Amino acid sequence: MAVLSVEDLTVAYGDHTVFKDLSFTVNDGDFLVVVGENGVGKTTLVRALLGLVKPKAGTVNIPTGTRIGYVPQFRNIDEEYPLSIRDFVALNSRQSWLPWLTGKERHALDRMIRITDLTPIAGRPLGLASGGEKQRAYLAQALLPAPRLLILDESTASLDNEMKYNLLDLVARFQEAGLSVMFITHDWDLAEHYGTRYLHMTKDGYSTGSIDELAELRKETVEC
Numbered sequence: 001m002a003v004l005s006v007e008d009l010t011v012a013y014g015d016h017t018v019f020k021d022l023s024f025t026v027n028d029g030d031f032l033v034v035v036g037e038n039g040v041g042k043t044t045l046v047r048a049l050l051g052l053v054k055p056k057a058g059t060v061n062i063p064t065g066t067r068i069g070y071v072p073q074f075r076n077i078d079e080e081y082p083l084s085i086r087d088f089v090a091l092n093s094r095q096s097w098l099p100w101l102t103g104k105e106r107h108a109l110d111r112m113i114r115i116t117d118l119t120p121i122a123g124r125p126l127g128l129a130s131g132g133e134k135q136r137a138y139l140a141q142a143l144l145p146a147p148r149l150l151i152l153d154e155s156t157a158s159l160d161n162e163m164k165y166n167l168l169d170l171v172a173r174f175q176e177a178g179l180s181v182m183f184i185t186h187d188w189d190l191a192e193h194y195g196t197r198y199l200h201m202t203k204d205g206y207s208t209g210s211i212d213e214l215a216e217l218r219k220e221t222v223e224c
């Protein structure tokens with residue numbers, strides 16, 4: 001079943017059309033990798049999917065009640081940031097109106113912290129965490145409400161290779177359990193390793209298809 005289907009989507013900032021007539025679908029359990037050069041509109045697409053920019057034309061269809069988790073491209077967390085890793089992850093946990101966490105919420109939080117290997121450092125201020133630890137905390141926060149679709153915008157860009165694979169292995173475990181993933185990246189190796197489908201955006205248009213087709217496309221493309 002489709003978690004997300006985009007039809008003939010056109011987004012512009014003023015007179016500047018970023019992309020035009022874009023159509024693709026993400027089904028349950030898909031790992032869609034979105035690749036393309038700087039400035040082709042990958043982040044703009046995510047913003048349109050999240051309702052942060054209004055499309056000029058076309059539609060974004062997401063079944064009612066679908067939860068979306070989102071890990072953005074940049075976050076400025078400075079060293080003074082006061083929340084612990086645990087409290088930061090917990091910001092996304094409150095499902096009830098109560099000002100404190102219920103037993104069930106606390107249980108889900110502890111479980112997520114464990115799965116994302118944050119237990120030994122959960123009490124540490126987020127601002128003092130390493131880049132990789134921060135990424136795991138952002139991921140844990142996004143996954144806590146059990147989204148059906150997770151959008152990762154360049155979430156591995158600042159990590160070394162081993163950390164990139166660690167983080168995405170974690171994401172892949174959730175995908176095996178049914179999560180759909182949309183991963184924006186410049187890294188075609190990562191895209192081929194984890195993706196099941198691809199969306200390649202260019203200045204002149206786009207293509208989409210299975211991950212095997214991405215491997216073919218890669219041979220013909222200079223940008224990777």
Ligand SMILES: Nc1ncnc2c1ncn2[C@@H]1O[C@H](COP(=O)(O)OP(=O)(O)OP(=O)(O)O)[C@@H](O)[C@H]1O
Nearest residue numbers: 013014016018036037038039040041042043044045
């Ligand atoms: N708020 C805005 N107002 C006007 N133009 C914008 C705005 N945000 C982005 N743009 C422009 O839209 C185009 C697409 O930007 P976007 O950030 O979506 O590209 P991208 O593919 O994510 O790039 P990158 O890979 O460098 O992150 C760029 O030309 C950018 O300058």
